[in-house]
Amino acid sequence: MTITETAGANARWHQAVPYGSPEEFTAWAVPYLAEARRNGAKVLVVTSDENAALIRPHVGNGDLGREVEFVDSASWYSTPARTMAAYHDYVERQRGYRPLKILGEPLWDQEPAARYTWHRYESLINLAFANSDVTIACPYDTSALDASVVEMARRTHPFVVEREHVVTSFSFLEPIDFLRVHEVGSFPSPCLSAEVTTLEFEATNLILLRQMVARQAVDQGVQDAQVSDLTVAANEVATNVLQHGGGRGWLRMWVENGDLVIEIQDQGVHPLDPLAGHLPPAQGDAAENGRGLWIARQLCDRVEVRASPGWVVRLYCGLR
């Protein structure tokens, strides 16, 4: 898949829909869903209970009502990587049957670093379903959201609905450019007061790396299931580093802003693919490079990667 294909046959498929009031939301959403019925599409509505309540009376129990599935935003949008996987599975289940129309309204109440990961997800969605018969419209409540959130939506959606018309977003960035613009420079160093645990690792002591990660997580009060998730995630990233990054790597761990941070760095020989591990691996693609990182993203609260000039990967596990 090349990047230019995203603006191909199904060009209007990912739209941001700014709305300023419940009335505006309803005035847009009801015709959007009704159009789905005319196209014979299956409809998924992921939004707040309040907005779902606005739509339900118009959807009714008839032909349209039977085709609309409602899901609560809080349960659907767990982490960007898991939501990407859930959408992917949902789309795959419908593939070949008929078009899919989605109304997806993420939550935007996170800390800035976590909020950024949802903007990144909105950008990556453009690549994930470019070749599927899917339309996703993402409402943004301009009366409640910070103006910067809506501005970012214009960068992550190729189309915006303005006064009931679907228009091109002139601020839109292709996902790879979005990542290059927003993920520049290197990570800040751990704060001076942080107690940093380190290990230089190679293939023969990956077992030690896993033991150290598990011990650190247990010491920080992380629950058993999450300890093994983190151990697997760290092992996957470290394995990637050993295979593609020169046979040796460095592990650092510390606690910062309520997160356990696990950092893995290579020797700087492998050029960075900004998209690695962001999109679901193709089925049967055993040699896929980003697969380990995809799994790590599924298992952690947040994963960030920077070029240094090789790879530095930070895995975050919330300790709250």
Place this chain on the structure above:
Amino acid sequence: MIAGDVLIYTDPNAEFYLTGRGLRVVGEVDLVSRPAWAGVLAAASRSLGNGQLRVDLSEVTFLDTAGVWELIACAARIAPVEVVVQLTGPSIIRRLGALCGSDQVQSLIWRDEQR
């Protein structure tokens, strides 16, 4: 060691045994044992002809995702695979299976077994 099992691979962290019905694995399977793991799985399933390969992971404390993918690939391309995991063991192996799409491969069967 169980009588009749033949040790076919060993490294400081892992041991692979050939059993009458397939393979038994002890320890941690990671980058170190990966080449052996792929080869042993393919060889064992071919030696069983069309039979079902039983891979006993109940003594495995770690298996990385490449190891899980090898299991899935083996089940999809060579012969049906029954994977034995321990109920009390690390559930992460089963979970990794799901994350790697093993639930779409009907020739791979997971079985929980109490040792």
